[in-house]
Amino acid sequence: MLRLERYIRPYWGYILLTMVIKLLGSVMELLIPYLMEIMLDVKVPQGNLPHIWLYGLMMLLAAAGCLGFNVLANRMSAKSSGKITLALRHDLFRKLQSLSARQMDHLTVPSAESRLTSDTYNVNQLLARLQRLGIRAPILLLGGVAMMMSMDPALSLVLLALLPIIALVVYFVTKTSVPLYTRQQTVLDKVVRTVQENITGIRVIKALSKTEYEKQRFHTVNQELTQVDMRSGIVTGITNPVSTLVLNLGLTLVVVIGAWRVNSGAVRSGVIVAFLQYFTMILNAMLGVTRIFVMWSKGEASAKRVADVLEYPEDLAVEEARARDAEEDAPHIEFRDVSFSYTGVGKNIENLSFSLKRGQTLGILGPTGSGKSTILNLLLRLYDPDSGAVYIDGQDARTIPYEQLRKKFGTVFQNDFLAEGTVGGNIRFFRELEDADLLRAAADAQAEFLADKGGLDAPVQVRGNNLSGGQKQRLLIARALAGNPEILILDDASSALDYETDARLRRALREHYRDTTTVLVAQRISSLRHADLILVLDDGKVIGAGNHGELMETCPAYRELAQIQMGDGKEVG
Numbered sequence: 001m002l003r004l005e006r007y008i009r010p011y012w013g014y015i016l017l018t019m020v021i022k023l024l025g026s027v028m029e030l031l032i033p034y035l036m037e038i039m040l041d042v043k044v045p046q047g048n049l050p051h052i053w054l055y056g057l058m059m060l061l062a063a064a065g066c067l068g069f070n071v072l073a074n075r076m077s078a079k080s081s082g083k084i085t086l087a088l089r090h091d092l093f094r095k096l097q098s099l100s101a102r103q104m105d106h107l108t109v110p111s112a113e114s115r116l117t118s119d120t121y122n123v124n125q126l127l128a129r130l131q132r133l134g135i136r137a138p139i140l141l142l143g144g145v146a147m148m149m150s151m152d153p154a155l156s157l158v159l160l161a162l163l164p165i166i167a168l169v170v171y172f173v174t175k176t177s178v179p180l181y182t183r184q185q186t187v188l189d190k191v192v193r194t195v196q197e198n199i200t201g202i203r204v205i206k207a208l209s210k211t212e213y214e215k216q217r218f219h220t221v222n223q224e225l226t227q228v229d230m231r232s233g234i235v236t237g238i239t240n241p242v243s244t245l246v247l248n249l250g251l252t253l254v255v256v257i258g259a260w261r262v263n264s265g266a267v268r269s270g271v272i273v274a275f276l277q278y279f280t281m282i283l284n285a286m287l288g289v290t291r292i293f294v295m296w297s298k299g300e301a302s303a304k305r306v307a308d309v310l311e312y313p314e315d316l317a318v319e320e321a322r323a324r325d326a327e328e329d330a331p332h333i334e335f336r337d338v339s340f341s342y343t344g345v346g347k348n349i350e351n352l353s354f355s356l357k358r359g360q361t362l363g364i365l366g367p368t369g370s371g372k373s374t375i376l377n378l379l380l381r382l383y384d385p386d387s388g389a390v391y392i393d394g395q396d397a398r399t400i401p402y403e404q405l406r407k408k409f410g411t412v413f414q415n416d417f418l419a420e421g422t423v424g425g426n427i428r429f430f431r432e433l434e435d436a437d438l439l440r441a442a443a444d445a446q447a448e449f450l451a452d453k454g455g456l457d458a459p460v461q462v463r464g465n466n467l468s469g470g471q472k473q474r475l476l477i478a479r480a481l482a483g484n485p486e487i488l489i490l491d492d493a494s495s496a497l498d499y500e501t502d503a504r505l506r507r508a509l510r511e512h513y514r515d516t517t518t519v520l521v522a523q524r525i526s527s528l529r530h531a532d533l534i535l536v537l538d539d540g541k542v543i544g545a546g547n548h549g550e551l552m553e554t555c556p557a558y559r560e561l562a563q564i565q566m567g568d569g570k571e572v573g
């Protein structure tokens with residue numbers, strides 16, 4: 001909680017006021033049995049009717065005050081904790097946006113989701129309840145004990161004898177439930193992750209008849225969650241029966257010993273009635289304290305999870321430009337001896353060097369998992385290289401401010417996504433672009449199918465489910481082209497286009513985007529044979545580099561592929 005102190009600080013005054021009001025309410029609550037004792041033991045025997053009325057009225061006022069103050073304080077606590085949580089969630093969301101891809105890999109999306117939802121909720125609950133119970137329970141507990149002591153110290157010993165039992169229970173519950181709650185949250189992450197994967201991949205799962213396997217997988221995590229839930233339920237569930245037992249035991253003892261003492265004239269009978277009330281009050285306050293401990297552990301675990309993310313270091317900080325960066329006529333894009341690994345185990349890219357002039361095209365070819373998308377991730381600075389550097393216009397990408405860097409690119413990721421909405425909205429994608437830009441981009445992306453669908457206003461369903469694979473790709477390409485990017489990145493973006501459309505797309509790129517440097521990843525040699533430079537990758541290493549002609553001479557893997565795909569390697573263009 002302490003790590004979130006700066007969110008609470010602005011509300012300290014308000015929280016303090018809430019607690020004072022709560023305090024007043026609790027004092028009123030404490031007064032009621034006391035007033036009743038005086039009425040029963042002093043006023044009733046005197047037969048003083050006006051005084052009896054007066055005390056009755058005072059009890060009524062105390063009850064009303066207790067109710068009023070409590071309601072007011074509870075509302076106030078809901079307000080302050082709500083506002084604190086709002087700020088917390090806002091900042092957490094912002095922070096999640098700014099995390100590097102590597103940090104997100106580490107955190108995982110489901111965990112980010114549950115931190116943003118259930119963890120901030122737990123913090124909210126802790127803050128709200130702490131303001132309510134945090135003051136009321138101790139006041140009732142200590143005040144109740146003090147009142148009892150002042151009325152009859154001997155009879156109070158009954159309570160004192162029972163206190164250690166309750167203290168033990170509180171200790172046990174807190175000690176066991178803290179680790180359980182942390183674990184509960186972790187397991188919950190796992191359940192969310194499993195469900196998410198399942199829903200995202202529902203088609204594939206059905207197509208491959210993996211439903212049974214998925215059910216089993218869900219069953220396993222579900223079981224795990226249930227077990228943790230049950231264990232924490234059992235632990236916290238012990239408190240109630242034990243305290244009820246102690247309460248009833250105490251009440252019985254008070255009545256038995258009290259009767260005996262009243263008989264011998266040591267105390268007045270009203271004291272016994274007041275004692276019964278205080279005793280119940282104190283026990284409930286005890287339970288309240290237990291609940292605070294449990295809530296605290298839960299909220300603390302959640303606060304820690306939230307703070308952990310908030311305190312993530314700025315992974316991809318923009319660095320100071322170094323002297324050597326200012327180079328005249330530097331290549332547009334240059335990789336200089338770049339090596340990179342996602343996990344630190346093995347290398348996903350090894351000693352990669354190449355350079356491209358403005359307007360040139362780079363083609364990347366290689367089997368699946370060879371590192372093609374990784375090169376693009378490095379170029380986009382979603383990840384930083386472990387060694388070596390990526391230069392854009394001769395400037396180390398690490399020294400270019402994000403806004404500037406991101407604006408240079410138009411990107412179609414592999415398995416890119418379309419948002420629910422319209423075609424126009426998907427191409428524009430929250431940028432300030434004219435309709436004319438969108439239409440031009442759509443035309444260049446060969447998205448002529450749009451005319452039949454209703455142009456820019458045509459609806460797009462969630463994930464573009466109402467479009468075919470090829471239509472989706474064209475829409476995504478249009479999105480990348482609409483901003484007139486300096487650098488166009490197409491990761492396997494034309495795989496669902498027929499040869500002819502693919503060729504027309506390339507022609508449009510050549511004619512209308514002369515100054516755009518293009519990086520394209522493709523499986524088909526025909527898609528990139530016109531590139532100025534083609535890199536053939538295998539397992540993170542370049543096994544061939546050059547243009548089509550050169551590679552046909554020097555790279556056996558490339559030649560083989562060309563022969564398989566294009567017969568003699570000359571047709572289709």
Ligand code: ATP
Binds near residue numbers: 348373374
């Ligand atoms: P494909 O043709 O299937 O798209 P690719 O050449 O684009 O393949 P990459 O996505 O670059 O392949 O992946 C290269 C290697 O890096 C693979 O072995 C993959 O398992 C690994 N990899 C990719 N992304 C991550 C990640 N986020 N965390 C860890 N490893 C990753």
Ligand code: MG
Binds near residue numbers: 372373374
């Ligand atoms: Mg890829």
